[in-house]
Amino acid sequence: MSNVSGAASHKKKNGMLTVLEDQEPSILQWSAIDPSVAVPLVKIRLDFITSLRATNPNSNQMMIKVLYKDSSGADEKTALFSFTNRSVMDNIQRTLQQVVARKKASSSTPGATTTKDTDAASSAATPSSQVNSTDKEDLSTFLDSDKLLKDHKLQQKLLVDNKTLMITFKEAVMSNGLDPEEFWKTRLHLLRSYAVQQAQKRGPYNVLSTIKPVASSDNKVNVTVTREKIQSIFEQYPIVRKAYDENVPRLNEGEFWSRFFSSRLFRQLRGEPTSSYDRADVVLDKYLYMDPNADEHTTKESIEHINPLIDVQSNEQDNSVKLGNAPDVTMKVNNDNRISGIMKNMNRLSRRMLANIKDENQDKTPEVEQLEEQLDLRDLEDDVELEYNELKLQNSKLVQNKANRIDDRISGDYTESIKTSQRQFHEPFNLTDIYNPTTQRQAIFDVAKEISQIVKQNTKQYSQGWQAANLNFQDSKTSTINDVGPESLNISTDELEELRLTHMTSIEFLRHFWSHLGSGSKDKQDLLTLKKLHASVSKCISRVEAVVDKFQDSNSKQTVHAIMQPLVISLNKALAEYQKASSAMLEYQERVHKSRTQTPV
Amino acid sequence: MDAIADRAFQEKQHNVSQDETPSLLAVVIDTNPLEWTKLKGVICLKELCKSVLVLLNAHLSLNSGNRVAVLTSSSLNSGPKFLYPDPNDKTYEKRESLLSSDIHRQFKFVDQKIIQELQILLDNEPLNPENQELKGSIAGAMSMALSYINRLTNIEPESTGNTLRAKMLVISISDDSTQQYVPFMNCIFSAQKMKVSIDVCKMGPDSSFLQQASDVTNGVYMLIKNVHGLIQYLTTALFIDPSLRPIMVLPTNSDLDFRASCFVTNKVIDIGYVCSVCLCIFSIIPRNNVCPTCQSKFDDAVVKKLRQKPIVIPLQKKKKLEDGVQRT
Ligand SMILES: [Zn+2]
Numbered sequence: 014m015s016n017v018s019g020a021a022s023h024k025k026k027n028g029m030l031t032v033l034e035d036q037e038p039s040i041l042q043w044s045a046i047d048p049s050v051a052v053p054l055v056k057i058r059l060d061f062i063t064s065l066r067a068t069n070p071n072s073n074q075m076m077i078k079v080l081y082k083d084s085s086g087a088d089e090k091t092a093l094f095s096f097t098n099r100s101v102m103d104n105i106q107r108t109l110q111q112v113v114a115r116k117k118a119s120s121s122t123p124g125a126t127t128t129k130d131t132d133a134a135s136s137a138a139t140p141s142s143q144v145n146s147t148d149k150e151d152l153s154t155f156l157d158s159d160k161l162l163k164d165h166k167l168q169q170k171l172l173v174d175n176k177t178l179m180i181t182f183k184e185a186v187m188s189n190g191l192d193p194e195e196f197w198k199t200r201l202h203l204l205r206s207y208a209v210q211q212a213q214k215r216g217p218y219n220v221l222s223t224i225k226p227v228a229s230s231d232n233k234v235n236v237t238v239t240r241e242k243i244q245s246i247f248e249q250y251p252i253v254r255k256a257y258d259e260n261v262p263r264l265n266e267g268e269f270w271s272r273f274f275s276s277r278l279f280r281q282l283r284g285e286p287t288s289s290y291d292r293a294d295v296v297l298d299k300y301l302y303m304d305p306n307a308d309e310h311t312t313k314e315s316i317e318h319i320n321p322l323i324d325v326q327s328n329e330q331d332n333s334v335k336l337g338n339a340p341d342v343t344m345k346v347n348n349d350n351r352i353s354g355i356m357k358n359m360n361r362l363s364r365r366m367l368a369n370i371k372d373e374n375q376d377k378t379p380e381v382e383q384l385e386e387q388l389d390l391r392d393l394e395d396d397v398e399l400e401y402n403e404l405k406l407q408n409s410k411l412v413q414n415k416a417n418r419i420d421d422r423i424s425g426d427y428t429e430s431i432k433t434s435q436r437q438f439h440e441p442f443n444l445t446d447i448y449n450p451t452t453q454r455q456a457i458f459d460v461a462k463e464i465s466q467i468v469k470q471n472t473k474q475y476s477q478g479w480q481a482a483n484l485n486f487q488d489s490k491t492s493t494i495n496d497v498g499p500e501s502l503n504i505s506t507d508e509l510e511e512l513r514l515t516h517m518t519s520i521e522f523l524r525h526f527w528s529h530l531g532s533g534s535k536d537k538q539d540l541l542t543l544k545k546l547h548a549s550v551s552k553c554i555s556r557v558e559a560v561v562d563k564f565q566d567s568n569s570k571q572t573v574h575a576i577m578q579p580l581v582i583s584l585n586k587a588l589a590e591y592q593k594a595s596s597a598m599l600e601y602q603e604r605v606h607k608s609r610t611q612t613p614v
Numbered sequence: 615m616d617a618i619a620d621r622a623f624q625e626k627q628h629n630v631s632q633d634e635t636p637s638l639l640a641v642v643i644d645t646n647p648l649e650w651t652k653l654k655g656v657i658c659l660k661e662l663c664k665s666v667l668v669l670l671n672a673h674l675s676l677n678s679g680n681r682v683a684v685l686t687s688s689s690l691n692s693g694p695k696f697l698y699p700d701p702n703d704k705t706y707e708k709r710e711s712l713l714s715s716d717i718h719r720q721f722k723f724v725d726q727k728i729i730q731e732l733q734i735l736l737d738n739e740p741l742n743p744e745n746q747e748l749k750g751s752i753a754g755a756m757s758m759a760l761s762y763i764n765r766l767t768n769i770e771p772e773s774t775g776n777t778l779r780a781k782m783l784v785i786s787i788s789d790d791s792t793q794q795y796v797p798f799m800n801c802i803f804s805a806q807k808m809k810v811s812i813d814v815c816k817m818g819p820d821s822s823f824l825q826q827a828s829d830v831t832n833g834v835y836m837l838i839k840n841v842h843g844l845i846q847y848l849t850t851a852l853f854i855d856p857s858l859r860p861i862m863v864l865p866t867n868s869d870l871d872f873r874a875s876c877f878v879t880n881k882v883i884d885i886g887y888v889c890s891v892c893l894c895i896f897s898i899i900p901r902n903n904v905c906p907t908c909q910s911k912f913d914d915a916v917v918k919k920l921r922q923k924p925i926v927i928p929l930q931k932k933k934k935l936e937d938g939v940q941r942t
Pocket of ligand 1: 889893905906
């Protein structure tokens with residue numbers, strides 16, 4: 014690809030206008046055809062061009078006015094070129110427009126653009142065509158507790174995803190004034206795992222196909238690309254990396270990408286047909302013709318190589334004796350080159366994506382693995398020693414002694430009892446004693462009644478849900494209030510829901526209360542929070558009472574009372590603990606106070 | 615009509631074939647002699663033994679493939695011990711049979727053996743308990759029973775092809791304070807993993823450990839209220855075949871105490887400390903900041919924080935201060 018050039022006159026002298034993009038810095042150059050004419054060479058650095066004006070396409074006059082600033086940056090200068098050929102002018106105009114648009118988009122100092130050309134200026138101000146390197150923070154920052162606590166967006170997302178948490182949050186934070194930061198402090202693990210989950214990457218996919226450039230009216234290409242996407246582009250299309258390596262920083266990064274996304278190279282890699290009508294790109298077009306496989310040796314190693322002679326599958330599919338070239342579209346006379354090019358591209362891409370998958374066992378069948386295992390020379394390998402973290406469990410002497418100590422009081426009884434047992438075990442065993450009608454009958458009858466009573470009670474108490482859980486042997490230990498169906502308790506679903514909510518909120522406050530009480534912090538703010546939490550815990554008790562009081566029927570009231578009792582106990586325990594600490598503090602303060610007043614000043 | 619009858623027949627057939635799988639009943643008997651003295655006047659070991667023998671006979675009679683194992687937990691002369699089957703196959707001098715002569719031969723074989731072993735165990739007990747130490751524990755016997763169950767249900771079927779289900783019955787008379795938490799919990803979790811239900815026949819005080827054992831393993835926990843009806847408990851509530859468990863409402867006591875007990879003081883606790891290495895639980899911070907179970911050294915800074923008395927804003931601070939002002 015050559016530079017864009019065309020005949021144009023400047024200051025009434027005929028000459029050639031050329032856009033020299035393949036040199037650094039890129040320039041727009043005009044030189045007179047006749048070297049004898051004493052008109053100096055015009056050189057305008059492309060990055061100094063601020064705006065362009067061209068004559069109306071319908072007018073007879075064909076002129077382009079280039080507005081630019083020289084290196085001193087003081088005044089805006091203009092250069093006027095007139096053309097004799099419309100298409101030449103259009104070509105140059107388009108090229109220059111692109112340059113200006115790119116520059117505006119990637120310019121780090123937007124102030125450099127003048128406000129004279131209001132249209133251009135306003136469009137430059139829109140942050141549309143940036144290569145948006147939204148650097149996703151790396152994992153280490155994700156896991157930072159402070160960051161997680163401040164990441165309200167993440168928290169909101171988590172709440173939306175996790176309904177139960179949302180309910181707790183609403184109750185505790187929104188309705189009952191728990192500090193949201195408090196709320197999250199005890200749930201850092203949730204935030205963290207959620208953040209990690211959100212940061213999980215998907216497997217490889219054709220990146221370029223996900224990028225949809227939007228052409229705007231002024232020849233700009235609007236693309237938003239993340240840092241990750243660029244990374245995958247490099248991985249999947251080494252040719253782009255090569256182009257990038259060779260041209261950046263000569264081109265600045267933004268310029269490279271906006272150039273790339275409007276280039277034929279991009280279209281070709283994406284698998285779209287390119288045509289010679291597409292806009293040429295001096296910098297990137299040369300990569301179109303490079304061998305895209307040139308670098309492939311790096312990835313090829315990981316692709317299993319099978320000698321074509323013995324590759325049964327390929328030979329079966331590609332039987333030239335039977336079918337000739339017929340099944341292969343790419344081998345036909347009237348084959349469209351572009352299509353086979355696309356196919357090659359897609360195949361190459363697929364290979365590359367497969368090669369980039371880390372897990373090398375991915376496509377090994379179990380049989381293959383088994384065969385490989387058999388081939389291993391096991392006896393030549395070192396024994397793998399299992400590593401355990403050895404715990405030296407020691408029986409607590411205290412417990413042992415207590416359990417084994419033979420109490421003096423017992424020892425008299427012991428001798429007597431052991432003697433009796435010894436004697437009894439030398440006397441006949443009459444097993445029918447067990448059913449003795451006179452002595453045992455009533456007892457056996459009572460026990461039978463007792464057992465069927467327990468069964469009845471258990472049947473009533475546990476709903477089908479509990480039984481289902483019981484069927485799953487492992488889960489049987491997790492039968493909590495959640496597994497109890499409301500119908501078996503004579504409580505409506507709504508009422509049970511309310512109980513659950515009250516329970517959940519109370520536990521929430523208790524959790525924060527204890528974590529603060531145990532923190533040992535002397536910080537005034539923390540102490541105030543703790544006192545607030547104490548008030549909240551007291552409020553929880555009245556809330557529980559209110560819920561229980563709602564039940565009119567004495568039977569269900571009793572049930573509800575029983576359900577909530579453990580919660581009330583824990584709430585009271587928390588209050589008592591605070592009370593204890595409070596009294597201790599007061600006592601201490603009093604002592605200090607006394608000792609102060611007693612010291613004579 | 616035909617179709618329904620047909621199906622009913624097939625279903626019945628199916629169930630019958632399922633019931634054919636024999637099961638092993640492993641019984642652990644708490645023989646701690648010190649605890650038995652406490653039950654004086656309530657029930658004696660012999661009475662219990664008689665009921666257990668009837669239970670075993672009942673189990674053996676249900677299926678010709680059924681098997682039993684009986685273990686003792688502890689005594690002053692020996693730790694956990696198999697009463698039946700005899701692992702060493704010792705032959706004793708012929709002893710006088712204490713059982714009635716018209717008892718079924720297979721029952722007699724098992725029962726005789728168990729009585730004989732208990733006889734030996736008791737005869738060997740010292741009459742003077744001074745300077746004696748109790749050997750063995752329920753947990754020890756339970757783990758021996760689990761090993762045996764594992765052999766019969768997992769290892770032997772590999773060669774013989776005979777499948778066997780198993781359950782365990784623990785007859786306990788001891789207090790939790792005489793038990794060790796960690797070995798106990800290890801047993802419980804092993805049983806859970808092996809899908810072996812642990813039924814508990816509890817006499818004397820309630821046991822939180824055993825409650826948890828039966829709860830976790832889908833077993834039945836029975837606090838015996840009426841010792842004269844013991845056989846009724848043993849042959850009904852505590853007699854449910856492993857294959858029936860998933861579909862039955864179990865006659866178990868559902869009020870559970872899930873609290874753990876302190877490793878140092880052995881008291882059941884509400885709020886305590888947990889060793890982050892071995893997960894043992896304390897009601898107090900152990901001496902020298904070292905875990906008494908696994909010897910891990912605790913972080914001094916953390917312990918210091920734990921030892922610190924909570925600092926709070928006193929509840930009636932204002933009032934007191936006003937009082938103070940008035941006084942001065
Ligand atoms: Zn430890």
